[in-house]
Amino acid sequence: MSLKLAGDEMSAFLDQVFPQVRGMFAIDRLDDDLLVMRLHANEQHLRPGGTVSGPAMFSLADVAAYVATMARIGPQALAVTTNCSIDFMRKPVAGADILAHAKVLKLGRALSVTDVLLYSDGQPEPVARATLTYSIPPDR
Amino acid sequence: MSLKLAGDEMSAFLDQVFPQVRGMFAIDRLDDDLLVMRLHANEQHLRPGGTVSGPAMFSLADVAAYVATMARIGPQALAVTTNCSIDFMRKPVAGADILAHAKVLKLGRALSVTDVLLYSDGQPEPVARATLTYSIPPDR
Amino acid sequence: MSLKLAGDEMSAFLDQVFPQVRGMFAIDRLDDDLLVMRLHANEQHLRPGGTVSGPAMFSLADVAAYVATMARIGPQALAVTTNCSIDFMRKPVAGADILAHAKVLKLGRALSVTDVLLYSDGQPEPVARATLTYSIPPDR
Amino acid sequence: MSLKLAGDEMSAFLDQVFPQVRGMFAIDRLDDDLLVMRLHANEQHLRPGGTVSGPAMFSLADVAAYVATMARIGPQALAVTTNCSIDFMRKPVAGADILAHAKVLKLGRALSVTDVLLYSDGQPEPVARATLTYSIPPDR
Numbered sequence: 066m067s068l069k070l071a072g073d074e075m076s077a078f079l080d081q082v083f084p085q086v087r088g089m090f091a092i093d094r095l096d097d098d099l100l101v102m103r104l105h106a107n108e109q110h111l112r113p114g115g116t117v118s119g120p121a122m123f124s125l126a127d128v129a130a131y132v133a134t135m136a137r138i139g140p141q142a143l144a145v146t147t148n149c150s151i152d153f154m155r156k157p158v159a160g161a162d163i164l165a166h167a168k169v170l171k172l173g174r175a176l177s178v179t180d181v182l183l184y185s186d187g188q189p190e191p192v193a194r195a196t197l198t199y200s201i202p203p204d205r
Numbered sequence: 206m207s208l209k210l211a212g213d214e215m216s217a218f219l220d221q222v223f224p225q226v227r228g229m230f231a232i233d234r235l236d237d238d239l240l241v242m243r244l245h246a247n248e249q250h251l252r253p254g255g256t257v258s259g260p261a262m263f264s265l266a267d268v269a270a271y272v273a274t275m276a277r278i279g280p281q282a283l284a285v286t287t288n289c290s291i292d293f294m295r296k297p298v299a300g301a302d303i304l305a306h307a308k309v310l311k312l313g314r315a316l317s318v319t320d321v322l323l324y325s326d327g328q329p330e331p332v333a334r335a336t337l338t339y340s341i342p343p344d345r
Numbered sequence: 346m347s348l349k350l351a352g353d354e355m356s357a358f359l360d361q362v363f364p365q366v367r368g369m370f371a372i373d374r375l376d377d378d379l380l381v382m383r384l385h386a387n388e389q390h391l392r393p394g395g396t397v398s399g400p401a402m403f404s405l406a407d408v409a410a411y412v413a414t415m416a417r418i419g420p421q422a423l424a425v426t427t428n429c430s431i432d433f434m435r436k437p438v439a440g441a442d443i444l445a446h447a448k449v450l451k452l453g454r455a456l457s458v459t460d461v462l463l464y465s466d467g468q469p470e471p472v473a474r475a476t477l478t479y480s481i482p483p484d485r
Numbered sequence: 486m487s488l489k490l491a492g493d494e495m496s497a498f499l500d501q502v503f504p505q506v507r508g509m510f511a512i513d514r515l516d517d518d519l520l521v522m523r524l525h526a527n528e529q530h531l532r533p534g535g536t537v538s539g540p541a542m543f544s545l546a547d548v549a550a551y552v553a554t555m556a557r558i559g560p561q562a563l564a565v566t567t568n569c570s571i572d573f574m575r576k577p578v579a580g581a582d583i584l585a586h587a588k589v590l591k592l593g594r595a596l597s598v599t600d601v602l603l604y605s606d607g608q609p610e611p612v613a614r615a616t617l618t619y620s621i622p623p624d625r
Contacts, residue, residue, distance in 0.1 A: 085249070109225070119286050120264040127259055146259050147456065148428050148478060150290040150570035152598050152616060154591040170602075170614055171574040175455055176427065176480070178572050180600075180614065182590075194590055194600065194616065196572060198428060198478075200456070287596065288568050288618060290430035292458050292476060294451040310462075310474055311434040315595055316567065316620070318432050320460075320474065322450075334450055334460065334476065336432060338568060338618075340596070365529070389505070399547055399566050404540040426539050430570040 067097060069139040075132055082142045083128075090128055093164065095136060102129040103186075104163040115159035122163060122183055122193050123151060129165035130179035130197035137172055143202045147176075151195040158185035163192070175201055207237060209279040215272055222282045223268075230268055233304065235276055242269040243326075244303040255299035262303060262323055262333050263291060269305035270319035270337035277312055283342045287316075291335040298325035303332070315341055347377060349419040355412055362422045363408075370408055373444065375416060382409040383466075384443040395439035402443060402463055402473050403431060409445035410459035410477035417452055423482045427456075431475040438465035443472070455481055487517060489559040495552055502562045503548075510548055513584065515556060522549040523606075524583040535579035542583060542603055542613050543571060549585035550599035550617035557592055563622045567596075571615035578605035583612070595621055 070078065072095040080087050094101040102125060104110065110121035127146055135141060157163060164184045171178040176198055183193040210218065212235040220227050234241040242265060244250065250261035267286055275281060297303060304324045311318040316338055323333040350358065352375040360367050374381040382405060384390065390401035407426055415421060437443060444464045451458040456478055463473040490498065492515040500507050514521040522545060524530065530541035547566055555561060577583060584604045591598040596618055603613040 083252075085252075112223075112225075119267055119289075120260055123263045123289075124260040145296075146293050148290070148292050149259075149263075150288070150430055150616065152288050152590075152618065153286050154593075154598055156285075170572075170611060173574075178574055178614070191590060194598070196570065196614065196616065198572065290476065290570055292450075292478065294453075294458055310432075310471060313434075318434055318474070331450060334458070336430065336474065336476065338432065363532075365532075392503075392505075399569075400540055400544040403543045403569075407539055425576075426573050428570070428572050429539075429543075430568070432568050433566050436565075 068095070068136045070136045071095065075136055078135070078140050079128070079132065086124075086128070090125065092132065095132070100129060100133040100136065100167040102132060102165045102167065104165070106160055106162050116157045117163050119153055122153070123149070123195070125163055125165050126151060126181040126183060126193070126195035127197060129167040129181050130199060133167040133169050133179050134172070134177040134199050134201070137169060138201065141202060144199045146197055147200045148198040149195055151193060153193045155190060155192045157192045158188060162186040175203065177201060208235070208276045210276045211235065215276055218275070218280050219268070219272065226264075226268070230265065232272065235272070238308075240269060240273040240276065240307040242272060242305045242307065244305070246300055246302050256297045257303050259293055262293070263289070263335070265303055265305050266291060266321045266323060266333070266335035267337060269307040269321050270339060273307040273309050273319050274312070274317040274339050274341070277309060278341065281342060284339045286337055287340045288338040289335055291333060293333045295330060295332045297332045298328060301328075302326040315343065317341060348375070348416045350416045351375065355416055358415070358420050359408070359412065366404075366408070370405065372412065375412070380409060380413040380416065380447040382412060382445045382447065384445070386440055386442050396437045397443050399433055402433070403429070403475070405443055405445050406431060406461045406463060406473070406475035407477060409447040409461050410479060413447040413449050413459050414452070414457040414479050414481070417449060418481065421482060424479045426477055427480045428478040429475055431473060433473045435470060435472045437472045438468060441468075442466040455483065457481060488515070488556045490556045491515065495556055498555070498560050499548070499552065506544070506548070510545065512552065515552070520549060520553040520556065520587040522552060522585045522587065524585070526580055526582050536577045537583050539573055542573070543569070543615070545583055545585050546571060546601040546603060546613070546615035547617060549587040549601050550619060553587040553589050553599050554592070554597040554619050554621070557589060558621060561622060564619045566617055567620045568618040569615055571613060573613045575610060575612045577612045578608060581608075582606040595623065597621060
C-alpha cells in the first residue's frame with residue numbers, strides 16, 4: 066500500500082486535528098512497510114515507579130493506528146476507533162520512551178485493521194500489543 | 206461477592222496509589238451488585254467538538270475494573286491490567302461526564318474479569334463497552 | 346428495538362442458511378430484551394472430561410450474535426462477523442448444555458455490537474463472555 | 486525461546502489429548518521463530534460458497550496458540566485458553582486450506598500470549614488475525 070502523506074505532512078495534520086496532544090507523540094519512521102511512533106515519557110503518563118501507564122500506552126497505540134491508516138487514505142479527521150483489544154505483557158522500563166510499531170493488516174472501504182507492537186525504547190521484547198479497528202467515513 | 210472496602214475507603218486508597226489522576230474520577234456508587242464511576246469531563250479529556258476522547262474512556266474503564274476488583278479482594282496496589290477489549294459504539298454527548306457501570310464477572314485466585322458499560326451522563330444508550338482482565342499478585 | 350423475525354421464523358431461516366449446523370442449536374427465547382440460545386452438548390463438541398470445547402462455545406456466541414442481529418434487521422444471510430473478543434472464565438459442567446444470553450448493544454447502519462454471556466445449563470455463574478461485531482451489508 | 490518438543494512429538498501429543506480433532510490439523514513447520522499449522526478444508530468446516538467458517542478459523546487459531554506454547558514449556562494438557570480476540574478481515578478462498586502463522590509474544594510463569602495470522606493457502610494477505618492468552622497450570 067503506497068502512502069498519500071509523508072511523515073512531516075502527517076505531523077502537521079496531527080497537530081491541527083489533535084492540538085491537545087501536541088508534543089506528546091513523534092513520528093520516527095513512516096514508509097510503506099511500517100510506522101514507528103514515539104510516546105515521550107513524561108510526568109503526566111507515569112505511574113508510581115516511573116513506568117508509563119496503561120492508558121498512555123493505549124493512547125499511543127490508538128494514534129499510531131490512526132496515523133498508519135491516514136497515511137494510506139489521506140487525511141480524514143472523522144475516522145473513529147470502533148474496537149481495540151490490547152494485551153499488556155511486560156512492565157515498561159522506567160523513564161524510557163515507548164515506541165509503537167504499527168502495520169495496517171487490512172484497508173477496506175469502511176474499516177481498517179492495524180496491528181501495533183509497543184516497546185520500551187531500546188528493548189527487544191514488546192511491552193504490549195494491540196489491534197485497532199477504525200471506521201472510515203463513506204464519503205472519501 | 207461481599208465488599209472489603211467501602212466507597213470512601215476506596216477513594217482514599219485511589220488518591221494514595223494514583224496521585225496523578227486525583228480529581229479525575231469519582232465513585233458514585235459501590236455495592237455488591239454494581240460500581241458506578243464518574244469521569245469528570247474537562248479540557249484535558251476532550252476532542253475537538255467537546256466529546257470525551259477514546260483514551261479518556263479507556264482510562265475510566267480501566268480504573269473502574271481496578272476499583273471493582275479491589276473492593277472485593279482488599280487493596281492490592283500491584284494488581285495489573287493484562288488485557289482489555291473495548292468497543293466504541295456511539296459519540297459521547299459534548300460536555301457531559303462519562304459514567305462507568307462495572308460488574309466483576311469472575312474473581313479467581315490469579316485473575317479477575319470485569320465488564321464495563323460506559324454512558325454519557327443522563328443517556329440511556331451506552332457509548333462504549335469494555336472487558337478487562339486484571340492479574341492479581343499471588344501473595345495476597 | 347422491536348423484532349422483525351419471531352423465534353420460529355428465525356429457526357427456519359437458520360436451517361436454510363446454515364444447513365451444516367442443523368440440530369446443533371435451539372432458540373429458547375427471543376424477545377425485545379434478550380435472546381437465549383442453546384448449544385446441545387454432544388460428542389462432537391466435548392473435550393476429554395466431558396466439557397464443551399472452547400471452539401464450540403465460540404460457535405454458540407457467534408450464532409447467537411447473528412440471530413440477535415437478524416431478528417432486528419430482518420434476514421440478511423450476508424452479514425459477517427468482523428471481530429470477536431471472548432473470555433473463558435470457568436470450566437463448563439460436564440455433559441450440560443450451554444446457554445447463550447445475547448443482547449444487542451448497538452445496531453448501526455453498517456455494524457452491530459452484541460454482548461453474550463454463556464452459562465452451563467442450570468448454573469448461576471457464566472462460563473464465558475463474548476462481544477461480537479457484525480458487518481451489515483449496505484444494501485438492506 | 487528454544488523448543489522442548491519437535492513437530493512430530495507435538496503431533497503425537499495432540500492426537501493423544503484431542504482425539505476428536507485427529508486429522509483436522511497438521512503441523513507444517515515448527516521452529517524457534519514460527520509455527521505454521523494447517524486446517525484441512527473439508528465439508529464440516531465450510532459455509533455455503535465453500536469458504537471456511539469463522540468457528541473453524543477460531544479452532545485453528547486456538548490450537549496453533551496451544552501448540553506454540555506447549556512446544557516451549559513441554560506438554561501440559563491442562564493449559565486453558567482464557568482470552569481470545571479475533572478479527573475476520575477477508576473472505577477465505579473457496580476450497581483452500583487455511584494456514585496459521587503463530588508467534589509466542591510472551592511466555593510468563595502463569596500466562597502465555599500468542600499472535601496468530603491466518604491465510605488462505607497460497608494467498609499473501611491474511612484472512613484473519615487473532616491473539617490468544619493461555620493460562621498455564623502453576624505446578625509445571
